[in-house]
Structures are given as C-alpha cells and as structure tokens.
Amino acid sequence: MTTPEPQPTTPDPVSKDRVYRSPMGIVGGVLLLAIVLWLGIDALVRGEGRTQWLALAALILLVPLVSAFTLRPAVYANEERLRIRNPLRVIVLPWGQIASLRSGYSNEVVAKSGTKFQLWAVPVSLRARKKAARRSARAAAERSAAARGERGGRGGGGTGFGGLGFGAPRSGLNVDGPVRAETDQVMDDLRELHEHREQEESAQGEVTVRWAYEVAGPAVAGAVLLLILLIIT
Structure with a gap:
C-alpha cells in the first residue's frame, strides 16, 4: 500500500x-x-x-x-498591524499592543504602554464635523416627519386634508452627503478592525519606532x- x-x-x-x-x-x-x-x-x-x-x-x-x-504622512492598516508614517517617524503597532484609538482635536492611537502617537494622515476637521452633524440632524428630522406622516395616513384612510394626500409619508430621505465626517469614519473603521483583531495570535508583537x-x-x-x-x- x-x-x-x-x-x-x-x-x-x-x-x-x-x-x-x-x-x-x-x-x-x-x-x-x-x-x-x-x-x-x-x-x-x-x-x-x-x-x-x-x-x-x-x-x-x-x-x-x-x-x-x-x-x-500615511496610515497603513491590515489584519496584523497598524503602520503610521508620520513626517519624521514610522511607527508599527500590532493590534494587540493598541489600547485605544481616540479622536479629539487630533486623531491618535494609544499603545498599551501609554505612549500616544498622532495620526498625521488623518487630520481632524471641525468644519467637516459640524457639516456632518447638520446632515445627521436633518436626516433625523426627515425620519421623524416621515413617521408622523405615516401615522397620519393610517389614521385618516391614507390621506390628509380632505383626501389631498398631504399627510402621506415621503418616499425617501433627502440627505445630501454622509452623516459622519470622513476622518471620523476612518477612525471608526480602524476601531472596528482593532476590536476584531487585537486578540488574534498573528496580531501580537512589539511596537517599533523608526526615525x-x-x-x-x-x-x-x-x-x-x-x-x-x-x-x-
């Protein structure tokens, strides 16, 4: 055999x-x-x-x-690590060595040792945040108006104001653009990847910094x- x-x-x-x-x-x-x-x-x-x-x-x-x-400046992320290319340094952080990714007046990653590294390639835009907040508020208002119109339509036989249909819900929301600032969405993506990968064996290692x-x-x-x-x- x-x-x-x-x-x-x-x-x-x-x-x-x-x-x-x-x-x-x-x-x-x-x-x-x-x-x-x-x-x-x-x-x-x-x-x-x-x-x-x-x-x-x-x-x-x-x-x-x-x-x-x-x-x-650039940020490279895969399933094993986060690599940050800042103006004067290159930092490589395995996901298992990252404590958190924070957003304030700047976006930064905090290692478990307590060291903070700024993400130069993902700058914070307060103007973009305000614009996204306005879009989010407008989307919430339109959803609320659509819900009220739907309830009014059910209570009045599907129409309002004498059958003219003014109480009918809108066919869709008219929100012009995303309801989240672009750099905040990037940070959300990185947090999600960190959450899913930080316990994996391939995502462990040491933090390295090169000038x-x-x-x-x-x-x-x-x-x-x-x-x-x-x-x-």
Missing part, C-alpha cells in the same frame, strides 16, 4: 494594506513644492554669488520638510548650510 505524499504547505497570504491619506494635504504639498522649486530654481539661474548659495541651502532645507509634512533619517538628514544639512551662509556674510 502506498502512502500519499505530503502536500507542500504554503504560508498564509498577508492581507493587503488599507491606505489612508489626506487628499487636501497632498494637494497643498504639491502646490507648496511647486512654489518653492519655482522660486529656488529661479534664484539659482538668475541670481549671482551669495544668492545662489542661499537658494541652494533653502531648497535643501525646505523640499524635504514640505514633502515630509504634506506628501509623506525618518532620509528626511531629517537633508533638512539638517540644509539648515546648517543656510546658518553658515548667514553668519559669514
């Missing part, structure tokens, strides 16, 4: 990341970079002597910083060069 050959085992596929970024931050970063590069390159081409060196130092300083605070030397290095070099030029001239 022959025994079946063991089938090769394949590792479980790693879940894809959900990526959260700030569209307005990206747009603002592109515009700022365009202005900085335009002015800097113009000074390099048309300037003379010290002006060219100052323009070069300013470009080395500003381009990494503008990119870091506008284009770089973004690729951003800090050029920025520091540009700042030092700019300071030297200002001192010697």
Whole structure:
C-alpha cells in the first residue's frame, strides 16, 4: 500500500494594506513644492554669488520638510498591524499592543504602554464635523416627519386634508452627503478592525519606532548650510 505524499504547505497570504491619506494635504504639498522649486530654481539661474548659495541651502532645507509634512504622512492598516508614517517617524503597532484609538482635536492611537502617537494622515476637521452633524440632524428630522406622516395616513384612510394626500409619508430621505465626517469614519473603521483583531495570535508583537533619517538628514544639512551662509556674510 502506498502512502500519499505530503502536500507542500504554503504560508498564509498577508492581507493587503488599507491606505489612508489626506487628499487636501497632498494637494497643498504639491502646490507648496511647486512654489518653492519655482522660486529656488529661479534664484539659482538668475541670481549671482551669495544668492545662489542661499537658494541652494533653502531648497535643501525646505523640499524635504514640505514633502515630509504634506506628501509623506500615511496610515497603513491590515489584519496584523497598524503602520503610521508620520513626517519624521514610522511607527508599527500590532493590534494587540493598541489600547485605544481616540479622536479629539487630533486623531491618535494609544499603545498599551501609554505612549500616544498622532495620526498625521488623518487630520481632524471641525468644519467637516459640524457639516456632518447638520446632515445627521436633518436626516433625523426627515425620519421623524416621515413617521408622523405615516401615522397620519393610517389614521385618516391614507390621506390628509380632505383626501389631498398631504399627510402621506415621503418616499425617501433627502440627505445630501454622509452623516459622519470622513476622518471620523476612518477612525471608526480602524476601531472596528482593532476590536476584531487585537486578540488574534498573528496580531501580537512589539511596537517599533523608526526615525525618518532620509528626511531629517537633508533638512539638517540644509539648515546648517543656510546658518553658515548667514553668519559669514
């Protein structure tokens, strides 16, 4: 009797990341970079002597910083961990190491050690919150009006005001847009993922923090060069 050959085992596929970024931050970063590069390159081409060196130092300083605070921030979430790419740091938190995700004047994640990390890619918009609150209130008012109209229709044979049908309920709610601010909805999604995954074995591990030397290095070099030029001239 022959025994079946063991089938090769394949590792479980790693879940894809959900990526959260700030569209307005990206747009603002592109515009700022365009202005900085335009002015800097113009000074390099048309300037003379010290002006060219100052323009070069300013470009080395500003381009990494503008990119870091506008284009770089992102949040990556999958079934194992939350990875936060902030301007100057990259933080990886397994779901099992997260105590809570909080929203106030900023969105932040709190590790079980008590350390707080801000989510730069998910900024809080008080204006969007107020707009969403108004939409929610309007939706509640329309639901209440529809319920009253339905009760009135049942009590009056399906019509009101002499059979003209003014008491009939609306066919649907007319709520223009979501009743939840976009960044608040992102935080709700992350909380739900945390709740479902924090006890899983694959979502355990250590919190790691890495400094973004690729951003800090050029920025520091540009700042030092700019300071030297200002001192010697």
